[in-house]
Amino acid sequence: MKLCSRAGTTITLQQLLPDLQVFGDGELQVGVCHSQPSRIKPGDLFVLLHPPGPRRDAAIEQAVGRGCAAILSEDVLPGLSVPVICVSDVRTAYGRICHALHGFPTQKLGVIGVTGMYGKTTTSCLVARILVQAGYSVGMLTSLGYFEGEESTFPVETTPPPDELAARLARMADNECTHAVVEVSAKAIKQRYTAGLEFDTVVFLNDEAEGASSHDARCRWFSLVDNLRPEGLAIFNADDSRCRAALAETDHPALTVGIHAAAEIKAREIHRHLGEETFYICVGDDTFPVRTKMFGRHHVRNCLAAVAVGLTYHVPMEVIVQAIESVDQIPGRLQPVLGGQPFSVFVDAAETSTSLAAVLEAVVPQVQGRVICVASLPRNPRQELGKWLELIDAHCGLGVITLANPGREDPAILSPLAYESMKSPRRIVIPDRTEAIGWALTEAREGDCVLVIGNGHRRWRPLKENDLEVDDFQFIRQWLEQEFPHVT
Numbered sequence: 001m002k003l004c005s006r007a008g009t010t011i012t013l014q015q016l017l018p019d020l021q022v023f024g025d026g027e028l029q030v031g032v033c034h035s036q037p038s039r040i041k042p043g044d045l046f047v048l049l050h051p052p053g054p055r056r057d058a059a060i061e062q063a064v065g066r067g068c069a070a071i072l073s074e075d076v077l078p079g080l081s082v083p084v085i086c087v088s089d090v091r092t093a094y095g096r097i098c099h100a101l102h103g104f105p106t107q108k109l110g111v112i113g114v115t116g117m118y119g120k121t122t123t124s125c126l127v128a129r130i131l132v133q134a135g136y137s138v139g140m141l142t143s144l145g146y147f148e149g150e151e152s153t154f155p156v157e158t159t160p161p162p163d164e165l166a167a168r169l170a171r172m173a174d175n176e177c178t179h180a181v182v183e184v185s186a187k188a189i190k191q192r193y194t195a196g197l198e199f200d201t202v203v204f205l206n207d208e209a210e211g212a213s214s215h216d217a218r219c220r221w222f223s224l225v226d227n228l229r230p231e232g233l234a235i236f237n238a239d240d241s242r243c244r245a246a247l248a249e250t251d252h253p254a255l256t257v258g259i260h261a262a263a264e265i266k267a268r269e270i271h272r273h274l275g276e277e278t279f280y281i282c283v284g285d286d287t288f289p290v291r292t293k294m295f296g297r298h299h300v301r302n303c304l305a306a307v308a309v310g311l312t313y314h315v316p317m318e319v320i321v322q323a324i325e326s327v328d329q330i331p332g333r334l335q336p337v338l339g340g341q342p343f344s345v346f347v348d349a350a351e352t353s354t355s356l357a358a359v360l361e362a363v364v365p366q367v368q369g370r371v372i373c374v375a376s377l378p379r380n381p382r383q384e385l386g387k388w389l390e391l392i393d394a395h396c397g398l399g400v401i402t403l404a405n406p407g408r409e410d411p412a413i414l415s416p417l418a419y420e421s422m423k424s425p426r427r428i429v430i431p432d433r434t435e436a437i438g439w440a441l442t443e444a445r446e447g448d449c450v451l452v453i454g455n456g457h458r459r460w461r462p463l464k465e466n467d468l469e470v471d472d473f474q475f476i477r478q479w480l481e482q483e484f485p486h487v488t
Helices: 054-065 090-101 120-133 162-174 186-190 214-220 222-227 241-249 297-312 317-326 353-366 381-395 411-421 433-443 472-483
Strands: 002-004 010-012 021-023 045-047 070-073 084-086 110-115 138-142 145-147 179-184 199-204 228-237 254-258 265-273 276-283 286-292 344-348 371-375 398-401 427-429 449-453
Touching (some): 002 090, 045 054, 045 090, 070 090, 090 162, 120 138, 120 297, 120 317, 222 228, 222 241, 228 297, 254 297, 265 297, 265 353, 276 297, 286 297, 286 317, 297 353, 344 472, 353 381, 371 381, 371 433, 381 398, 398 433, 411 427, 433 472
Parallel strands (some): 070 084, 110 199, 138 179, 199 228, 228 254, 371 398
Antiparallel strands (some): 002 010, 138 145, 265 276, 276 286
């Protein structure tokens, strides 16, 4: 079987996947592959990702009925009217095929991957700003949006699946981008979305996951080292114990950044308050002062990772510092909401106990009054809810537990918390997010800080107006404009 790429080149499947076995007629040419049977057109290759069961049987039947040329599978699948191509790892094979069909776009781009439990979006934005400031043309694939050099689109997933990932990188190359910054999510690593993608540089931010073994952690995040080109560079946060462990095991060139641990690029904190951070970046014997409106120790580490990437591409430190200082805010990442109110308001996307702890560490010491925290449930409530509530109770004057998307979630999921919270004088449950945020803003007094976490930039539907979509920042700003109409 031959793959006919959109670039006009041909490659045999055997060259790309040496371990394959073909059952049926292998003298075929395909130019398109899909893992969704509803997208199959006559002559396409269908990639079977479904586990055994009725849904898989239905998917096979639909793909064959729609005229697929062959099926890529980990199983032989006897009795079908189309050839079956068997591989040991269908997800990895799928990614490689997608990149081959798009002419191996990462061979034409400098690709930077950013991964970790939290900080990926901010670091990706900082890296992109540094490269743009240095005169490069940069494409981006992040949870905030996909930019291919000409147009931006709002993403369904942080990291797009293999076929879309390869297609978007190919469009970046067509649009004469020189670099691509790719935010790599845990889902993308687990489902091997990045198979076939080659990175120049990969940034590993953190993986201090409670309850996960060091081995499991390396399998999840640090497997991206395998996607590095032979000369590719891995950048590790030396303050993170699992990053240090992974560093000791990698054979690739590596660079370390950190605040507390020994590292090649370090930071020394000078001053922090709500809305500003001042620190030194230390590279070798040189020291560079930085003043940024984004704040928190986690943000300093994000800046260090971005600095390391900039230096990898020989960007002068003066340009790097200027780029970092020019980033005033990033949507949903400790984003301030200003409306003339006598208290501060921040929106953040924290949805794990680790990211929430980082946000609270940045905010709480700087607040003279109370921290009033409006929080939806963590991403994995079964594993994280106890720690999540413990952090809110320990560090916040008031905690308001609410739904992330009231128009689409069942308020009953908060019922156990509502009963439990009756015992706590500093925590209440208000399922409707509009009411929860409004209550917190009304309760706030001069010197307080309202921290709205869980959604960040993501849009949600109110409980009573579920045909409307808003985000936390937009809703809060409109509320403040109504409450403080004469303040400019």
